[in-house]
Amino acid sequence: PPTWPSWRACAANSKALPIAENYGRLRWRTVGNFREVIGAMRISSIIRRAAQVNGGGLASNFQGRRHDWSQFSDRVSRLAAGLRGIGVATGDRVAMLSLNSDRYLEYFFAVPWAGGVFVPINTRLAPPEVEHWMNDSGATVLLIDDNFTAMLPKIQGRLERLKTVVHVGDGAPPEGMLSFEALIDGAGEMEPLDTGGDEMAGLFYTGGTT
Numbered sequence: 001p002p003t004w005p006s007w008r009a010c011a012a013n014s015k016a017l018p019i020a021e022n023y024g025r026l027r028w029r030t031v032g033n034f035r036e037v038i039g040a041m042r043i044s045s046i047i048r049r050a051a052q053v054n055g056g057g058l059a060s061n062f063q064g065r066r067h068d069w070s071q072f073s074d075r076v077s078r079l080a081a082g083l084r085g086i087g088v089a090t091g092d093r094v095a096m097l098s099l100n101s102d103r104y105l106e107y108f109f110a111v112p113w114a115g116g117v118f119v120p121i122n123t124r125l126a127p128p129e130v131e132h133w134m135n136d137s138g139a140t141v142l143l144i145d146d147n148f149t150a151m152l153p154k155i156q157g158r159l160e161r162l163k164t165v166v167h168v169g170d171g172a173p174p175e176g177m178l179s180f181e182a183l184i185d186g187a188g189e190m191e192p193l194d195t196g197g198d199e200m201a202g203l204f205y206t207g208g209t210t
Contacts, residue, residue: 041196042196043113044076045196046109047069047109048073050073051069051072051073055070059071059072060102060105061102063101067102076106076109078189079114079180080110080113080193081188081189081190082183085186085187086164089115092116092141093116093119093139093203094119094143095119095120095133095134096121096144097121097130098147099145099147101168103180107168112192112194112201113190114193119137123148124207130155131155131158134155134159134161137205140164141166142165143166143180144165144166144167144177145167145168145169166180
């Protein structure tokens with residue numbers, strides 16, 4: 001049955017669906033024989049709902065790393081806590097320069113879970129363009145994979161607000177970077193801080209090709 005905001009729940013007996021009171025700070029309004037969900041849906045609700053109804057189902061599979069929805073939700077929550085632990089505050093911009101992977105997906109959910117704003121960076125950009133996106137967005141944290149670490153020294157000294165770089169790769173991180181997996185392993189779970197509605201979740205730039 002429908003459970004998300006602004007959907008009219010077809011519950012003729014007017015019983016609240018169990019998901020509604022737990023996710024998204026929702027409230028109910030009775031309209032005749034229907035109960036309508038009103039309020040703001042949160043990005044974190046998607047993950048928590050999936051873990052609730054299909055916890056053992058496959059969430060991600062990349063290069064031998066397989067996670068079901070329960071594991072995925074746990075990793076996203078702990079990554080969010082790890083980001084808060086390194087200083088990400090509500091509204092802070094967290095950028096990522098990486099090829100597609102399961103960790104990219106975790107990043108997309110973890111940043112708003114932590115109350116931050118994700119800033120995905122186009123992988124086809126030249127270093128000066130990456131520099132512009134970072135500075136214009138005000139990103140304080142950059143997640144970067146092995147395909148782009150060689151670019152970073154060319155621009156890092158001109159990134160005005162950058163405080164922390166997280167290596168999204170396997171093995172020991174390059175000098176001066178934190179490890180993505182260590183960030184998760186060293187943190188506990190946290191309640192999501194995303195609010196939904198009109199709050200900003202992500203900041204997207206165009207490369208001029210669309």
